[in-house]
Amino acid sequence: MPQELSYLKQTASQTAGPYVHIGLAPNRAGFDIFKNNFGDVLTTPDTLGEQIILEGLVIDGTGSPMRDALVELWQANAAGKYNHPNDTQKKPVDPSFRGWGRSPCDFETGFYRFETIKPGAVLGRNGKMMAPHVSLWIVARGVNIGLQTRAYFADEEAANAADPVLNLIEQDKRRRTLIAPRSARAGVPVYRFDIVFQGENETVFFDV
Amino acid sequence: MMSELYQWDRTLQPPAFTPDYKTSILRSPRAPLLSLENTLSEVTGPVFSHNEIGELDNDLIRNYAHTGEPIGERIIVHGRVIDENGRAVPRTLIEFWQANAGGRYRHKKDTYLAPVDPNFGGCGRCLSDDNGYYFFRTIKPGPYPWRNYVNSWRPAHIHFSVFGSGFAQRLITQMYFEGDPLIRLCPIVKTIPDRDAVERLIAPLDLNASVPLDTLAYRFDIVLRGSRSTLFENRLEGN
Numbered sequence: 001m002p003q004e005l006s007y008l009k010q011t012a013s014q015t016a017g018p019y020v021h022i023g024l025a026p027n028r029a030g031f032d033i034f035k036n037n038f039g040d041v042l043t044t045p046d047t048l049g050e051q052i053i054l055e056g057l058v059i060d061g062t063g064s065p066m067r068d069a070l071v072e073l074w075q076a077n078a079a080g081k082y083n084h085p086n087d088t089q090k091k092p093v094d095p096s097f098r099g100w101g102r103s104p105c106d107f108e109t110g111f112y113r114f115e116t117i118k119p120g121a122v123l124g125r126n127g128k129m130m131a132p133h134v135s136l137w138i139v140a141r142g143v144n145i146g147l148q149t150r151a152y153f154a155d156e157e158a159a160n161a162a163d164p165v166l167n168l169i170e171q172d173k174r175r176r177t178l179i180a181p182r183s184a185r186a187g188v189p190v191y192r193f194d195i196v197f198q199g200e201n202e203t204v205f206f207d208v
Numbered sequence: 209m210m211s212e213l214y215q216w217d218r219t220l221q222p223p224a225f226t227p228d229y230k231t232s233i234l235r236s237p238r239a240p241l242l243s244l245e246n247t248l249s250e251v252t253g254p255v256f257s258h259n260e261i262g263e264l265d266n267d268l269i270r271n272y273a274h275t276g277e278p279i280g281e282r283i284i285v286h287g288r289v290i291d292e293n294g295r296a297v298p299r300t301l302i303e304f305w306q307a308n309a310g311g312r313y314r315h316k317k318d319t320y321l322a323p324v325d326p327n328f329g330g331c332g333r334c335l336s337d338d339n340g341y342y343f344f345r346t347i348k349p350g351p352y353p354w355r356n357y358v359n360s361w362r363p364a365h366i367h368f369s370v371f372g373s374g375f376a377q378r379l380i381t382q383m384y385f386e387g388d389p390l391i392r393l394c395p396i397v398k399t400i401p402d403r404d405a406v407e408r409l410i411a412p413l414d415l416n417a418s419v420p421l422d423t424l425a426y427r428f429d430i431v432l433r434g435s436r437s438t439l440f441e442n443r444l445e446g447n
Contacts, residue, residue, distance in 0.1 A: 007292045010217045011431045012405040014382040015229075015396060016367065019315045023305025023331045023367055030316035033272055033329045035262050061234035068317070074253060074375040084252035086374070100254035107317075124247045135249050137378050142231030144222035144399045146378055150249070168242060198238050207216065207241035208250050208376050 013145035018068050020139060021104050025070070028104045040103035042073070042116040046096040049078025049117030053190045054151060054180065057110045058138060061198035065110025069140035071195070073101045073114050080120030080132070089123055118153065118189075124164050131159035131166070133178075138195055148206045151193040154181045169204055177203045211435040212246040213376055214292055222399035229395045230356055250376035251435075256301040258335060265333050268306075268346035272314075272329030279325055280309025280347035284425040285383070286417055288340040289370055292434030296340030302430075303369040304344065305331040311352030311364075320352050345423065348385070356395050363390035363397070372432040383428045384410045 021029040027037055043051060058069040076082050076099060081091035083099050099119075103112040116134070124130040131152055138147045152160050160166055160179060169175040180191035196203045224236035244250075264271040269278060285304075289297040307313045307330065310322035314330050328347060336342045349364045365382040372378065384391050391397055391410065400406050408431075417425035 006294070007214075007434065008290065008294055008431045009405065009408065010220055010292060010433060011379065011381055012220050012400045012402070012409060013222060013379055014367075014399075014409070015232075016369075016380045018317060019305065019313045020367070020380075022313060022315050022329075023303045023333075023369060026329065026331050029314065031272075031314055031329060033331060034265060034333075036260050061236075066235065072378070074249070076249075082248055082252035084255060084373075086252045087248050089248070098254055122248050125245060130247065130249070133249070135375055137375065139380055140235060142229070142233075142235030144224055144226060144229070144232060144236075145216075146380060147224075147237065148376065165244060165247075168244070174239070197235055202237060202239050204239070205237050205241050206244045208244040208246065 015141060015144055016070065016139035018141040020068070020070050024102060025104045038102050040101050040112070040114050042097065042099065042101045042114060044096045047117055048094050048097070049119075051115070051188065052118050053113060053115055053185070053188055054134065054193060055111050055113040055190065056180075056193040056195060058105055058112065058140065058195045059197060063199065065105065066140050067105050067107050067110045069112070069138060069143075070102065070104045071112040072137045073103070073116070073134050074137075075099045075116065075134040076119040076122050078117055078120050080122045082122070121159060126164075128164045129159070129162070131156050131163040133163075136195070148208055149195065149203055150178055150206070151191070152179045153191060154179050174202075174204050177201055211437060212251065213374060213433045213435050216433065220400070220402045220405040222401065226399040229399050232399070246374075246376065251374040253371055253373060253375040253377070256299070256335060256371075261333060261335060266344040268328065268330065268332045268344065271332060273327045276327055278308065278328035278347050282345070282423040283348050284343060284345050284417060284419070284423055285366065285411065285428055286341070286343035286414075286425060287428040287430065289336045289342065289372075289430045289432065290340050291372075291432050295434070296336075296338070297372055297432055298336055298338045298340055300336050300340075300373070301333065301371050302336060302342050303331070303333040304366050306346065306349040306366045307352055309347050309350050311350035322350070322352065351388075351390055360395060361390050361393070363388045363394050368430065370430055370432065377432045379430070379432060381430070382409065385426065386410055386412045
């Protein structure tokens with residue numbers, strides 16, 4: 001017998017189930033319990049950067065919205081700096097911006113929706129800049145382990161073309177599933193990012 | 209100090225497509241996941257502080273009590289959040305939710321015939337301490353039926369959501385109770401491909417941590433992905 005490694009074993013994931021709202025967004029389950037609720041508005045009037053809305057549907061294998069899914073978002077600030085000690089880039093932290101939000105899909109429309117700012121570019125591996133993007137994590141009934149993906153911004157064409165992660169995706173058609181088109185509503189830029197589980201436009205999910 | 213996470217252990221983690229848990233069939237990706245090395249986007253994550261958490265948030269016996277205390281077995285659940293290296297995961301947000309003693313959730317979409325308990329919300333949260341330790345007090349949840357097979361029942365369980373330090377450590381899981389005969393029958397439990405990994409989701413009774421004449425205790429440790437101390441070159445940031 002060789003020597004034994006002493007690593008512990010990861011705790012296995014289990015589905016968040018249909019009632020994930022009770023734990024993560026009780027007001028959406030239909031009751032009021034916490035003084036402070038975590039939500040989908042990441043900005044305050046002080047937050048630096050271009051205020052945007054990022055929204056979309058989470059879509060199952062029949063093409064229908066998954067109205068009980070929940071999406072979390074993590075992103076850098078407008079300068080491309082994460083509000084976390086592991087980010088040692090020499091860039092300013094924005095004290096009014098944590099960069100994290102949580103949005104349960106709407107029980108009627110199926111939309112998740114974040115009010116945030118467009119992030120700056122972050123340094124990636126091997127000295128290559130990554131195009132501005134947000135990380136998304138999706139859980140739901142029927143999802144055994146949270147899915148990770150990224151949303152990029154359609155108006156960042158040059159940066160997207162040089163992005164080391166997007167360029168790992170072999171098929172152009174699949175790469176496009178990570179790029180959110182931009183429109184505007186009442187003067188506010190709106191990026192639409194649908195998360196598609198199966199079929200022709202299946203979103204690229206990461207093992208990361 | 210930045211270090212990359214060990215990869216997800218796919219021999220222990222449930223795959224997305226598990227046909228015996230029927231809902232997963234239409235809610236699992238068909239294309240392979242794209243393997244990606246960690247960048248700053250994965251090894252950073254949200255930081256939470258104590259002033260975001262209320263005083264009663266970790267006491268489910270009191271945090272929704274209106275006319276009295278909730279019905280059911282009073283229990284303490286406690287344990288540590290650690291990583292694969294055995295290191296504490298300090299000051300991480302832990303959220304938990306569950307059905308009441310009769311197996312009914314306080315949720316507008318739950319229609320099970322067992323009654324809602326007017327004094328039980330069924331959710332709580334806390335931050336782990338500097339040693340990764342956490343605890344909360346609650347009522348032991350009941351099992352309940354669900355529509356997978358016609359006669360499928362969930363074992364009693366508490367849902368857990370944990371953050372860790374990097375967003376790629378984000379985890380949701382469920383804790384089960386020692387001795388529950390429904391565990392080995394459950395299609396959701398059986399999405400986990402490794403028998404020992406299932407056992408590690410089962411909290412043992414911890415009589416030493418109980419409060420005599422008052423409350424029983426169960427112990428539940430959570431292990432998140434560990435991170436690598438890079439022995440040679442670390443090119444994560446590229447400089």
